[in-house]
Amino acid sequence: MTPFSMFLALQPLFRESWGLSNTASGWISSAYFGGYMLAVPLLSSLTDRIDARRVWLAACAMAGFGALGYALCANGVWTAALFQMIAGAGLAGTYMPGLKLLADRLPDRPRPRHVALYTTSFTVGSSLSFWVVDSLARHMPWRSAVAIAALGPALAWLLLAVGLRPVAVVVTTVDGSNAHWKSVLRSADSMRYVAGYAAHVWELFALRAWLVPFVTFVAFARGAASPVSPATLAAIVALIGVPASIAGAELIGRLPRRRLIVRVMLLSIAASIIVAPASLVSWTIVIGAVCLYSAFISADSAALTSGILDVAPPASRGTAMAVYSTLGFAAASAGTFAVGALLDVLGGESTFSWTLAFIMMGAPNLVGAVVISRASR
DSSP: OTTTTTTTTTHHHHHHHHTOOHHHHHHHHHHHHHHHHHHHHHHHHGGGTSOHHHHHHHHHHHHHHHHHHHHHHOOSHHHHHHHHHHHHHHHHTTHHHHHHHHHTTSSSOOOHHHHHHHHHHHHHHHHHHHHHHHHHHTTSOHHHHHHHHTHHHHHHHHHHHHHOOOOOOOOOOOSSTTHHHHHHHTOHHHHHHHHHHHHHHHHHHHHHHHHHHHHHHHHHHHTSOOSSOHHHHHHHHHHTHHHHHHHHHHHTTTSOHHHHHHHHHHHHHHHHHHHHHHTTTOHHHHHHHHHHHHHHHHHTHHHHHHHHHHHSOGGGHHHHHHHHHHHHHHHHHHHHHHHHHHHHHHOSOSHHHHHHHHHHHHTHHHHHHHHHHTSOO
């Protein structure tokens, strides 16, 4: 995950040197998730037929290639977006296929606690990426910083290639070449969790994509720099999701999954409304509001992902996760771009425009909450 924020952490730098508008920044940010969305249907569904380890290793190499290409060749909107897409496609073959890789090696289905530990590794990695890329870029040219971050996937490839043995995958015979896809699409509960995840990911990655510009705006509006650098603050805010996600997973044993997800989504909407107005009070309040919002965003992550594993047709879990990720990261791409476009329309230099931007981040949760509330017990 080290190259994850190669654009996001340095967005103010690229906006100045490449002359980017908010919409152009949104394109580059969303290209990462667009690459994920295009690649995941193939890569994740492959894990129903071959060992997920093979998919994971190939995709990890792709992620490293995308990051190195960005470091060497990115010089504007289109080249940056291209290598963001390649890196995002690499993530598509490591994130959900990685969960399938674990599921194939466990005697039973992963429990919510297992899923929470796995999904928080994504949060930790993406959070540390902000800190690593920003810290390196403070001491060297940004291209060198991103090139060093590109070593992360190479190390990951070695760890998995050496430390994890192949396993035989039991392939269930199904009728027709599209039977896995049909069984998932016909599963109403599976599609409800897919819709809930789409709302969750729209919000999650819109916040990560626009937090650094928001903190930069607050510093300008208040005439006082943030207590920590914007990228470091983004890393801290994202890390708040780790205990929040684990806590949400633990609550599943005490509170019905549907009820937990619905409550968290509604609380997240409420939190999104207060973030930008908090900037009018003090740095302490705005940082607290952003951390609270991040916690609510992440609290239903493990509940949603363990939910799709529970309700998906057993022979088609890899395909179910492909649908889950495809539509989820399509929403991530759309949300990241939509917030940037909205900020351009509103000017992006007022508390009012940022308030509407944060409301746009949280609003899809209303749809998610309604859909999840109708899932089977």
